[in-house]
Structure formats: structure tokens, C-alpha cells
Amino acid sequence: MKRYVIVGNGVAAAACVEGVRSRDRDGSITVISAETRPVYCRPLISYYLEGKTGQEKMDYRPGDFYEENGCRVLYGTKAVCLDPAAKTVTTDDGETVYYDALCIAAGSAPFVPPFEGLETVQDKYTFMTLDDALALEKATETQKDVLIVGAGLIGLKCAEGLSGRAKSITVCDLAGRVLSSILDDEGAKTVQAHLEGHGLRFLLGNTATRFEGNTAYMKNGETVPFDVLVLAVGVKPNVLLIRDAGGAVGRGITVNERMETSLPDVYAAGDCAEGEDISCGMRRVLAIMPNAYLQGHAAGVNMAGGNESFGNAVPMNAIGFFGLHLMTAGFYTGEVYEEKTPHGSKKFFTENGLLKGFILIGETQRAGLYTSLIRNQTPLADVDFDLLRQTATAAAFPAGTRADMFGEVV
């Protein structure tokens, strides 16, 4: 009987369990979970603060998930050491767990820069886990002035989540625009204006340099008083177990299409893993939930002796703020086509006859057709791209493609 061990208990870990069990009903699975709760939907923590979901609805899988899948879960336990020669993982409880196949799905941790005076700030939070959200909920029980450092996906979703609870919200970022990892200048301006319309105040190209109690001293000399501080500067993949064991790491744990690390019988998946982004051909950490699932599932299948490849990863994000939905994917390179509509805008990037990326703001209908053009690297010569730019429709595909899409089991 094979022994499977999974470090981490997020979506990639759950997907790994499902991948293993799709091939092996008998092997033992041990899940080492730093958090003390069953797998839940982490990206929903901002929706929780906003009151759009509740704790009882945030479970990722039904309550009997681990039992049904024969998993032993070590809650509140951290894996502290990996010995690839002995094939063991040691936990902070001192338990040694043997594996035949191991998956590191340890996610990432908030990156907190060493701000001067940060230790003098009483009410400071990061925004990553449900515990963080619960703590922030408590901290904002009465109306507070909130300062969020970081105008990325995490910082802005946190801002939206807190907007109904806080007296004021100021968001600062060293970058000159919001969502700098996924938007260009023009898109960022549109989104910023929308957010400002909902009461958020921005200090961009300007960040906190030091703190003194409830005051942030900004780079441009301004001071910002606050009650509650949220640090959403960025995240760093949890790579230590692999790095300390001598495995290859870049920014994340280096994996191939089968999610194998450089260590034998050790796999990695999710926010801690760094694979190839086919839209730009570079190795990147693609810390998004669909990839966490797809990677985790592939890892699980392969751990159980199967052969599942996840070789078409691209960055992609669907994110909305106060009713404005944006979708972005791929890499912004090459020729740019822009379509403005009464409800928003679409920007497409093409290179060498392929769609490489897009930015859709307020115009998101059937955008999956665009995403699949990027992921499948479909030659644009084979489709009516003029039509596609206006509207995402399979009418732009050849009749034979449509017959496969809508006339076959897919």
C-alpha cells in the first residue's frame, strides 16, 4: 500500500487528494495542515468581510471529504524538515511521516517588508487566511480609519471587503498604478477612478517609509493617521522545505509539467510552485486558484502512477470591485487591438499570429473563448478575429470546430 503525504491543506492539496484517489483507492494519505480547519475557499475572505458569504458557506468540499477519501489530517501542524534520502517529513510535533510520494502544497506567506517602527503599530494585519479576516472583522467592529499598504489584488479586495465597515480607507502603493501586476496604465486609471467613486483614497507612487504608533510617514513627506493597518505588499512562496532539502527553487519550487520537483517522488503544486507560463515562455509562480487545482490534481494523478500533464498554464484573473468586473490573461506583448464599448473596454495583444493576452474591463461576456485561444495557442488565421474582438462567439470558428464543440461529448 502506497503512502501519500501532502504538506498543506488548501485547494492544491484537496485537488491532490482527488487526483490520487482517481487512481488509487487504497493507499494512505496524510495531510499536514498548518491551519486548524478543513480546506476552505481562501479567496472568499474579502467576500466574507463584505457580508456576501458566511463561514458556513466557505467550505471548499463537503464535510465528509477527508473521511470519504481516507485521509488522516494533522491539523495545526507544520512540516519542518524533508529528508529526500530517507523519504520522511518531520513535523513540528516531532512526528516523522514516511512517504512513497510527497506533494508540497504549502502555499505562500505574506511578505512584510522591514518597515521602521512597525513594532510600534498596535492594530496591524495581513490578509491571507480566514483567521486574518476574522481578526480584521473584530478590529473594525466600530468604524475605523484603515490604511492598506499595497494596491494589488489582495489589498484592493481587502479594501472592498472593508468598505462597508470602515470610516475611511486609504490605499498606498509604491507602484504608480493600481493592480500593477495585471493592468496597464490605462486600465488601472479606469479601475482607480471607479474605486475612488466608492470612497477609496489612493496614494500611489508613494508608500509608507516608517510608522510611529498610529501614524504612517510617507515617502513624499505626507503623514497618514490610521487606526488599523493592513499589510498587503505581496506574498512569498513557501519553498523552504524543498530548498533546505537541496531541491531546485527559483521564486517558487521548480516543477515540470507533471508537477515533479527536482527531488525524486516529490511533487509541488499551487502558490508555492513555479512552472512554465506558456503565454510568455518564462518560469513563473502563477498564484491563482484554477492553477492550484489543475496543478494539485496533476500531481496527485502522477503520484499514484498515472500520467497527467498540466502544460498550458497562463496567468488569468477574474476580479470585480463594486460591480465592475475585470478579466485579464496572458502576457501583454505584440500588437494591440482595442475595442471601446458603452460598458467598458477590451484590449487584445497578439504576436506571431497568436493571441497572447487580454484586458477586459466591464466587458466580460463569454471571455473563456479568449482564454482558450491563449491556452490552446490557436492560430488566429484559423478564426475570424475581427468578429471575436467585437464579441466572443464560436461563430468566429470554422464550422468543423463548432461541430466538435457542440456536437460531440467534450
Added chain:
Amino acid sequence: MKRIYVKEEWCLGCHLCEYNCAFANSGKKNMAAALKDRPIFPRIHVEGKDRITFAVSCRHCEDPLCVKSCIAGALSKKEGVVVINKQKCVGCFTCVLVCPYGALAPGEDGVMQKCELCLQNACGAPACVAGCPNRAIVYEEREALE
């Protein structure tokens, strides 16, 4: 399992499938009361260009990307049918971003809705197929291609 398949050469582009869908999922007894003078939110929609039209609804993929991508654990597969738990959906649109068929869209309440083959409503079989005047959509078993 039985799925809906499209015969675009037979599609008249009449949009009746959209009305039958919206009615079937309205829970109302009278079509006029359910649909008249208000925007409708069907789970099937007619697309086309020039003289080609066809109706698109969920393909109930063998390996559904939407289920794997859902950030809320709201989409799942039950006996082959891709179903949505609307109580769990937060309307993040990730499923829209990944579905290669364009089969998911928000309903009137802002959360996603999708074709569940009318197995969850009073019809018991797709109302769009039953009402198609030219058999341009059919509900039947087909073998998966190798």
C-alpha cells in the same frame, strides 16, 4: 449520459429556446407572467453571424474547467451533470473566464447560473429541446470520441 447537442444547419435563430429556458427555470406556471415586459435570463443563448445561428448551453464536459476553477466550491459534477450551488457562488466570474464555450453567465441576482438540463426544475428534461420547432437542438446519448 444524455446531453444537449446542436445541429446548426437546422437552427432558425428564433430564440424560442431562450424563452423556454427562462420560463422553465422561473418556477412560474404562466409564461406571460414569467417573462412578459422584463429582461430574461436564459441559460441557453443563440449566437451567430451571417446566415449561421446556433444555440449554446453548458456542454457538461467530461473534465469541466469551471468546476476545477471555481473559487467558491460552488460548481460540482453530480452524476455527470455540472451543477451550481447558488448559495455558495459569490459572482466572481472565474468560471466565465475559463469556460471555452461561453456557457455561464450571471442571472438576475448577480450570481452565476447555468444549464442543469432542467433536471432540477419541474420539466425533468431540457425545455429548450422540447420547444425547438426545427429540432436544431436534441437531447440524447452520444458516444465519446476516443
